Amino acid sequence: MTEINQQRYRFSDAPIWELQRNYYEEEGMKAWNNDQVPQYITSNPMIATTYAEMIFGFLRDQADKGEVSEPVTIVELGAGAGRFAYHVLHKLCELRDYAGISIPPFRYVITDLPMKNVTAWRNHPALQPYIQQGLVDFARFDAVNDTELNLVVSNTTIRQGDLKQPLLIIANYFFDGIPQELIYVGDGKIFECDVLVETPDEAKSLKPSEALSLMKLSYEHRRAPEYEAVNYPYRDVIALYQQELEDSHILFPQAGLICLERLNQLSQAGFLLLTADKGDHLIENFKFAEPPELIRHGSFSFNANYHALQHVFEQRGAHTLFTTHHYKNINVGCIFMLDKPMSYVNTRLAFRQFIDRFGPDDFFSMKEWVDPRIDTMGLQQILAFWRLGGYDAEFFIQSAKRISTLLPEANIEELQDIQTGIHIMWSSYYEMEQRYDLALDAGLLLFEMDMYEDAKHYLEISVETDEDEPVPTVLYCLAICCYELELDEEALEYTREALVLEPGHEEALALLKCFEGMEIR
Secondary structure: OOOEEEEEEEHHHOHHHHHHHHHHHHHHHHHHHHHOOOOHHHOOHHHHHHHHHHHHHHHHHHHHOOOOOOOEEEEEEOOOOOHHHHHHHHHHHHHHHHHOOOOOOEEEEEEEOOHHHHHHHHHOHHHHHHHHOOOEEEEEOOOOOOOOEEOOOOOOEEOOOOEOOOEEEEEEOOOOOOOOEEEEEEOOEEEEEEEEEEEEHHHHHOOHHHHHHHOEEEEEEEEOHHHHOOOOOOHHHHHHHHHHOOOEEEEEOHHHHHHHHHHHOOEOOOEEEEEEEOEEOOHHHHOOOOOOOOEEEOEEEOOEEHHHHHHHHHHOOOEEEEOOOOOOOOEEEEEEEOOOHHHOHHHHHHHHHHHHOOOHHHHHHHHHHHHHHHHHOOHHHHHHHHHHOOOOHHHHHHHHHHHHHHHHHOOHHHHHHHHHHHHHHHHOOOOOOOOOOHHHHHHHHHHHOOOHHHHHHHHHHHHHHOOOOOOHHHHHHHHHHHHHOOOHHHHHHHHHHHHHHOOOOHHHHHHHHHHHOOOOO
16 A cells, blocks of 8 residues: 655745756756657747847847947846757847847856756757857856856856846746745735645655656645745735735745846846746736646646736836736746836837737747648648748648648749748757757658759758668659759669668669669769
């Protein structure tokens, strides 16, 4: 019979948080394989373009203030697979080069808790050009404890007061996964919500994700007058909850607030926070709130309390921006903890245009609608949505078969747009731990379009990088590409390679017979 252990903890001290740390440190980049931990919603090219526009607006604002000599440091917290950082860098450099105006230099520092991730980013092929240009660096950063940033590439440390420019902080799916306090408001009083954790004895020998899946949480209240004390640093927002809420459970981001305060100390000029998460900034959404649900996905997450972040920093003079409409999947916000925050006109305009008017949450809602309907869409609709999403590789993978079926009806302009889209997509492709052969899909589609030079380029990439033995049909397609490009020696070689793997391949045999009956061009 399985023995069940039950222990009581303060919520922020519960063992779930240590298991969370252990999960990410053990799994490293593998945590994002098969979407164990969701990453698409905050890592696609569309949201990266949104952030790049915000950052570029901020750089323009600094240039307008005459601050063009000192570099701006951008720090991404909990960067995970690194895909989002890469897309932001790609888009930001595009904007810089297209605009051709004077802006401050910038450096993007990618951080996370596991050192495995830092090592993987340092060695990722897509990030090497940015490393060589001095545009990117990496650091292990523990959000709960660290006060400095130890940079891996430059071998330097950012300490308190080192930065003359404001620090630009990016925190996506970050505040929902670091320790939080859990309080309860009832009868105008504040209670601590202790968590009772039930764990089977066998959990001690399991992997973190397995142990988490077996845990059961329940809650008990106890009076916590320390939150009501005059010297409690976040007394104002607690008092507001006492006044406005009743019978409400509130996840309180004390660790997140302290983390931002520590990061704020690194700069002499404050910080700008760009953040996206499952989380509310409207106090009415906390009324009569039930205890939080543990959302499991390999690790786990809770909703983030953006209201507390917003209120605390507004009380200190910050300007905050969240969308004027309600969010559905992901809430995107911005906190200007800066001197004269309203003077950052370009940054605020970028928020208005790229988040409030139509932003990442709107795009994801549309994608949820589009995904199951791809097989009913026309080519123009597919191309339009692909462009809207920044020529996202994931959407191309989903829609490649549908595009193929529509090719016989396509006109030359549509074929050219597909070709251009593939090139743009490939130029910003970031390979994940769980590899997908995007080059093969791109090459085969271009082959169907009789664009043999481009098809050859992508099919050769597929053959060269695939760890498995080449598929004879792919080698045959390469032979045809070479034949059409009058590269007969290469065509013959690919034909022979295909027949070694599949001696009875009829098309390859016919092509070989064709070569035997002609002189090599």
